[in-house]
Amino acid sequence: MITALLLFWPALAALLVLLIKGQGAKKVAFIAALVEFALALYAISAFDASRGLAQGVLNFPWVESAGISFHIGMDGISLLMVLLTTFLVPLIVLSSFKHDYKDPNVFYALILFMQTGLIGVFVAMDAFLFYFFWEVALIPIYFIAAIWGGANRVPVTFKFFVYTIFGSFFMLAAFVYLYFQTGPAGAAAHSSNINAFYQLSLDTGTQSWIFWFLFIAFAIKMPVFPFHTWQPDTYTESPSQATMLLAGIMLKMGIYGVLRWLLPVVPLGVSEWSELVLILSIIGIVYGSIIAIRQRDMKRLIAYSSFAHVGLIAAGVFTLNDQGLQGGVIQMLSHGINVVGLFFIIDIIASRTNTREISNLGGITQTTPALSIFFMILLLGSVALPLTNGFVGEFLLLSGVFQYNAWFGAVAGLTIILGAVYMLRMFQGVMFGTRSTYTENFTDLTLNEKAVLIPLVIMVFWIGLFPNMFLSISEPAVGQLLNIINR
Template identity: 45%
Template sequence: MNVSTILIILLIGAFATYFSGDKLASKVALLFSLAALGCSIVLLNNFSAGENISVINSWITQPKISFALNADGLGLAMVLLTAALTPIIIFSSFGNEYKNAKGFYALILFMAFAMTGTFLAADGLLYYIFWELALIPIYFIALIWGNGDAEERRKAVVKFFIYTLAGSLFMLTAFIYLYQKAGSFLIEDLYKVDLSACEQFWIFLAFFLAYAIKIPIIPFHTWQANVYQKAPTVGTMLLSGIMLKMGLYSVIRWQLPLAPTAAKEYMYIFIGLGIAGVIYGSIVALRQKDLKKLLAYSSLAHVGLIAAGSYTLTLDGLRGAVLQMIAHGFAVVGLFFAAEVIYRRFETREIGEMGGIRTQSPKFTSMFLILVLASVALPSTFNFVGEFTVLYSLSQINIWFAILGGTTIILGAYYMLRMFQHVMLGETNSKTFADVSLNEGISFAVIIAVLLFFGFYPKPITDLITPSLETILQVINKN
């Protein structure tokens, strides 16, 4: 078995879901997503046993393009994140009804297919194809099944699409330039290209524009909050839990090794942009009255810190960034799902219209509190492991970076706990808040179990990703 198997399962699953009809679509999609998760676990076991599960085949002769999928520890970690979150996201949606459900769930699986391909691609043009394919399903998911006024939703989604597509075109231009130098799109050949300092600057900038929009890093974040708010919660979970990780992963896999001289020269600028996102996202989150918008700006703050850690060019920085990517993926999906559970009962996302949930649903309150504490990186949660490692790496570069980046702990604790107080405590809302259903409880339990288990024992993931990160650092430090 090789890594193309998981792509085949997801692609077949997308078509099978669509042709299964609206009544069976959700169950078929869940079945195929679980099959993909099982496949990813088998691939991990084979990889750990030393088996070569990568794929490389000639695809197009002129220009020279290969169907190349590279399964190292870093790529497998991101594939496992995608494979684990996809069934959770699908299962969490069972409490909602969707028109044209077959199209909705088929798009989710197709998006998972494209994102998985992005994490595995070892050919520049193949990677670009998967990168762009992931944009199509989320565009339709947000546009057709989104919330609020249709015209406002259309404007938000179109802005996101145009922003992301424009950034990707800069990346494509960089790949074409690199191909002319290397004669190949294979990542191992692109790594070997000898570029001048000026050439590296433009390559670095081209990739940065694509990734800064996707992550997002300020000042390229203006699409994020509105799209997160207008998209259905499933779409928001896909965007925040997995899709933005494509940009963060790509910084490590593609941007830094392809332009290492530029990465070293402009390190302080890009670390500064990441930390600026931490501070800006936290301050704006303090002022939000809409629960989904508050969580969107909270996510902006967290990914700013992850980006800052990536640009330190240290093993601790890269390792902490990857750990935090995975932890953030589970925590943010859990938080957005909690917001959806509240919306199902109260039919509002306005924090001021909530309250009193604790007296009506102690179970939900307890689970929501654990997710909030994980989000603010309480020790013993997975988020703490990644966040502490990133802050430690920043202190190695400049202690002020660590101090400023650490504001995410203080500000995050303040706005998240204040939000919890307004939403869960206080006077009882006039509407009844039913306790969590079995489906909802299972979704929360799985997410919380992951956050707590790896909070106490992150070694399996650390051991998986460290060799790949060391290899990438060797490429960077050769220049």
């Protein structure tokens, strides 16, 4: 029952928000998002972390004649992704309060509709239900970016839409083929249930092409090199709240899809191609970091930083060892928290100065002790300073990659060095030095802005100091995943 509430509450709230005219819509959307977070906290309190199987399961026929069911539930991996989503959405809504968006009821309703799609992806246990929510999550973010984005929003969002739809067709084709392989030989009855897919025994050649169909769909969403070209422009042109949704939560759909549907369904295909994926991921780490160093627009710099960090997560996941998989799960949490905080700080600076160019800024720290502290903490979490959230995930990921191949681990480890270079250079250029005409009247954080940043900073230290609270939730599910892969 709790899983169904988590899934449907944002959609119901979105319908209510649509009926509210004026700026009152944002307040109702914020309250609705807080209720959703409270539901997630209740789900955690009722969750038995010692079990690797899904809990809070709801399963009834959806298209009964075709063997398609409305099957939802949460294991430890799903629960952490639901927690991340429900934690970030109210903060993203709250971060928008200083903006007066046109048609606010539509804007906030789309955010809540997207939350339903995201939750649906993380709890779906039927392949076609997963595909349905995968597409549901795409539609709202497309309209948010296309309507409220920057000057080049139309061609940029069209490119994003084409990329993601292209990947979705590959995923749908793979799911349809797998669906027809289920059931006894010659039987008319088939199933799209996740367990039916897990029990399939396909030859290596078949699993290889299915691997690539699924991987392309998930790699575009993450994104992984060379499927990333939509990302920097989309992140830059989208309104800040859309960028936070994309970077903080939506890209996790791709990584989650790998964990839930790719690795356990086609393990022979994964074994055949995992080394190539690792190489592509590591190329993405180095390439993204080098391009980030060259950026002068803060938002674009963080976009390439996110691309590099996701490359490390993908590399760790495809090592197929416990450290890599656990590191990938915990780093999805940490990356979502850090990147949302950083994009929000960039939004604060841009809204006060009307520029995101690093060369136009400087001297901000002279009058902004609160902003300086929050900015530095989130930055240090992003560059994996010990005792912060980023350190836990990156340590496990690099440990997993080193275990797979020491040379791969050495190159992947450059993410820490290069990340420190571009992040600290950005901080120095924006916050230190002499004031410019853009920053001479810069003011410190408002109460509303502190209300967004304080929970994020708390989580930076909470995950960094007490990682076992989160790792213990996902550990049984990761162990179950490894058992399925190695069967």
